[in-house]
Amino acid sequence: MKRETAWRLFAGEYNDSTVEIKGDGEMTPSYIVTPLGAKVNRVFIIGVLTDVENISEGGDLVRAHVSDPTGVFTLYSGSYQKQTTEALSKIEVPTFVAIVGKVRTYSPEEGTIYVSVRPEKIMEVNADIRDKWIIETCKNTKDRIEAILEAMKMDEKNEFELRKLGFSKELSEGIVFALKNYNNIDLNKYVKIIQEALQYLTSSKETLPVFKKEEEEKVPIKIEDTIDEKLLIEKFEDLPEEKEQDFDIKSEEKNEESESKFEEIEDIVLEIIKKIEGDDGAPWDVITENCEKEGLNKDSVEEALTSLMDKGLIYEPVLGTIKTT
Amino acid sequence: MSEMNLKTHVDDIINALKDDSKGEVSREELEKELEKFIEYGVPIEQAKQTLIKKFGGLAVLTSSTPSERTLISELKPNQSSVKLLGHVIAINPKEVTVKGENRTIYYGILGDESGTIPFTSWGTLDVEKGDVIEISNAYTREWQGAVQLNLGDRVSVEKTEKDRLPKSAFEPKKVKLKDLRSGMGKVDLTARVLEISARDTDVNGETKKVFSGVIADQTGKAQFTSWHDFMIKEGDVLRINGGYIKAWKGIPQLTFDSTAIVKKLDKSKIKKDDLEVNQMLLHELIEKRGALDIQVEGTVIDIRPGSGFIHRCPECKRVIQNDECNLHGQVKGLLDLRIKLVVDDGTGAVGSILNRDITEKILGKTLTDVKNMTQEDILEKINNKLFAKTIILRGNALGDDFGTTLIVREAKLAEINVVEEAEKIVNELEELL
Numbered sequence: 001m002k003r004e005t006a007w008r009l010f011a012g013e014y015n016d017s018t019v020e021i022k023g024d025g026e027m028t029p030s031y032i033v034t035p036l037g038a039k040v041n042r043v044f045i046i047g048v049l050t051d052v053e054n055i056s057e058g059g060d061l062v063r064a065h066v067s068d069p070t071g072v073f074t075l076y077s078g079s080y081q082k083q084t085t086e087a088l089s090k091i092e093v094p095t096f097v098a099i100v101g102k103v104r105t106y107s108p109e110e111g112t113i114y115v116s117v118r119p120e121k122i123m124e125v126n127a128d129i130r131d132k133w134i135i136e137t138c139k140n141t142k143d144r145i146e147a148i149l150e151a152m153k154m155d156e157k158n159e160f161e162l163r164k165l166g167f168s169k170e171l172s173e174g175i176v177f178a179l180k181n182y183n184n185i186d187l188n189k190y191v192k193i194i195q196e197a198l199q200y201l202t203s204s205k206e207t208l209p210v211f212k213k214e215e216e217e218k219v220p221i222k223i224e225d226t227i228d229e230k231l232l233i234e235k236f237e238d239l240p241e242e243k244e245q246d247f248d249i250k251s252e253e254k255n256e257e258s259e260s261k262f263e264e265i266e267d268i269v270l271e272i273i274k275k276i277e278g279d280d281g282a283p284w285d286v287i288t289e290n291c292e293k294e295g296l297n298k299d300s301v302e303e304a305l306t307s308l309m310d311k312g313l314i315y316e317p318v319l320g321t322i323k324t325t
Numbered sequence: 326m327s328e329m330n331l332k333t334h335v336d337d338i339i340n341a342l343k344d345d346s347k348g349e350v351s352r353e354e355l356e357k358e359l360e361k362f363i364e365y366g367v368p369i370e371q372a373k374q375t376l377i378k379k380f381g382g383l384a385v386l387t388s389s390t391p392s393e394r395t396l397i398s399e400l401k402p403n404q405s406s407v408k409l410l411g412h413v414i415a416i417n418p419k420e421v422t423v424k425g426e427n428r429t430i431y432y433g434i435l436g437d438e439s440g441t442i443p444f445t446s447w448g449t450l451d452v453e454k455g456d457v458i459e460i461s462n463a464y465t466r467e468w469q470g471a472v473q474l475n476l477g478d479r480v481s482v483e484k485t486e487k488d489r490l491p492k493s494a495f496e497p498k499k500v501k502l503k504d505l506r507s508g509m510g511k512v513d514l515t516a517r518v519l520e521i522s523a524r525d526t527d528v529n530g531e532t533k534k535v536f537s538g539v540i541a542d543q544t545g546k547a548q549f550t551s552w553h554d555f556m557i558k559e560g561d562v563l564r565i566n567g568g569y570i571k572a573w574k575g576i577p578q579l580t581f582d583s584t585a586i587v588k589k590l591d592k593s594k595i596k597k598d599d600l601e602v603n604q605m606l607l608h609e610l611i612e613k614r615g616a617l618d619i620q621v622e623g624t625v626i627d628i629r630p631g632s633g634f635i636h637r638c639p640e641c642k643r644v645i646q647n648d649e650c651n652l653h654g655q656v657k658g659l660l661d662l663r664i665k666l667v668v669d670d671g672t673g674a675v676g677s678i679l680n681r682d683i684t685e686k687i688l689g690k691t692l693t694d695v696k697n698m699t700q701e702d703i704l705e706k707i708n709n710k711l712f713a714k715t716i717i718l719r720g721n722a723l724g725d726d727f728g729t730t731l732i733v734r735e736a737k738l739a740e741i742n743v744v745e746e747a748e749k750i751v752n753e754l755e756e757l758l
Contacts, residue, residue: 044626120627125713132741
């Protein structure tokens with residue numbers, strides 16, 4: 001059987017994937033297809049390992065996060081991946097790591113898919129290698145954008161015509177599939193992702209302290225791939241949710257105070273952004289996550305962000321990233 | 326629509342239903358239904374398809390109005406109802422067992438003025454090499470990265486006059502070395518001879534000199550075998566017209582004999598300096614299965630078992646375990662060092678084998694330097710040196726059912742200027758939008 005290609009893609013593209021090609025047995029592998037047509041079964045990522053957490057009692061299931069300039073990959077490694085599970089538990093965070101891994105998906109309901117990575121091999125690497133990965137990943141992402149543009153020019157999206165232009169069989173299939181299954185692929189978003197990633201290099205901000213802040217944050221819990229694990233994680237999710245409810249009830253009770261209360265929320269949100277934005281701004285989901293830790297619920301954070309934006313206290317330099325003015 | 330036309334369309338439907346229709350349907354009924362569709366402005370082909378489906382046939386369009394023939398070079402995988410005109414370059418029967426039943430299928434090569442294509446006929450095919458035939462209702466599939474023509478149950482094959490094909494259809498195809506594939510039919514190419522050697526073989530009790538070696542043009546390299554003494558010397562630039570192509574593990578081999586026309590050209594036509602090693606993307610290499618002397622660049626994403634220290638049988642040099650050779654029994658194994666890598670460039674992945682010489686160069690240490698290390702330590706050293714690094718490999722690529730493997734002749738780690746590359750991408754992005 002043919003070895004699956006290890007795709008280079010940014011978290012910003014990977015995590016946007018919502019379509020899957022399910023293999024129906026051991027010999028037919030499963031893939032996810034990203035909005036840019038990468039038909040992925042295996043990935044090669046390099047980023048900052050920000051946290052590793054035991055999420056089972058025996059300690060043989062760990063969850064870890066790897067951050068690249070565009071977002072965060074979630075990793076799960078269990079008892080069947082003894083080597084990587086052990087390696088993950090030993091590595092001191094934060095540090096640059098290179099990972100070869102398999103695509104995992106979790107679909108809590110029809111039409112919703114969360115993607116994660118099950119590492120096959122993981123090793124610490126240095127910043128130079130990480131930079132090279134960013135370059136390579138930018139190139140490959142750009143190639144996919146090009147392929148999408150070429151396919152859009154065709155009257156009939158055709159895998160064979162794409163291959164004649166020099167795109168690989170896998171990518172050509174993925175592109176045709178993506179165009180069929182995603183409405184309005186936002187190419188600009190991915191162009192921006194490339195630009196953002198390149199800025200990381202050219203301004204040589206790839207020093208570790210920038211990431212240390214992120215390490216303290218918990219990235220949203222989203223992805224599980226076994227039922228046992230799911231149950232475990234639901235336990236985790238219980239805690240913050242209770243807090244949110246508390247807050248809602250209180251705010252409803254004290255309707256009068258709600259106005260001043262809202263300003264208070266805005267202040268908290270603004271402070272949090274200032275704390276984590278650095279030079280590149282703070283990712284939207286990281287803000288939300290931090291605010292939730294402060295006891296705010298998601299909706300009021302959204303509201304506060306909109307209001308702060310209206311007031312001109314914050315802006316969105318790149319979609320999904322917030323900076324103070 | 327004229328009455329005549331309606332009749333032929335109904336004929337088509339009846340034809341399509343003949344094979345697998347369950348219930349009988351009368352001609353009158355079909356005519357009536359088809360007329361109704363036409364009244365409502367349903368396109369004729371769609372109306373026919375609907376009716377075929379309705380009465381239990383395979384809903385595939387079979388048009389009796391002769392459609393334009395397709396040129397072989399324009400064929401794509403998964404086309405149906407293909408109409409072709411071509412001459413049979415080769416045809417061979419083959420015994421196969423389908424569901425416990427013995428059957429004879431035929432495979433061969435068809436050519437027209439645009440190119441050649443391998444075909445398989447699943448039924449009896451009464452044609453001979455050299456015949457010009459008209460094929461309709463064939464279909465195409467993909468096989469090992471190339472389009473393949475299939476003549477199935479619904480196909481019709483008719484012999485026709487030779488002069489319906491332009492003369493150029495019978496001439497060898499002009500090709501570049503990188504495009505060589507087995508099943509191309511006769512080819513016409515210009516290349517420089519890089520290596521040549523002669524050996525004697527026994528052909529039907531007669532000793533014959535066979536010449537073989539390596540040829541190259543600006544696009545790639547290939548092996549060749551000549552069954553006739555054309556007085557070829559190393560460094561000659563030749564136009565070889567009338568050879569045919571076989572492939573071994575994806576490596577193309579040109580074979581020709583006295584029927585070929587071999588002309589010596591001016592040596593400046595292909596200069597030695599123009600023949601750089603050809604760089605390939607891994608997906609290109611994998612789609613071709615193999616290649617002779619190429620260069621690839623990719624990231625080391627795995628170091629495979631079987632790397633590090635190994636032991637070889639002192640007799641046969643095979644890799645052995647526990648000093649036990651399958652052929653020579655208990656032996657004292659010789660210590661050796663090698664690396665088996667998986668290299669991936671984001672478009673595909675190949676395996677590669679680095680022998681002791683290359684391993685020593687990459688590690689900057691000789692076997693003697695490291696022989697006291699444990700297997701674990703040497704593997705860690707290899708991992709630290711290579712994992713996630715970009716490597717440039719040169720060698721021969723061999724393809725089989727388990728994928729493509731590069732037998733490495735030269736290896737070096739790549740230097741990448743990050744800032745320069747970043748600027749290049751910025752510029753390319755601007756052009757894109």
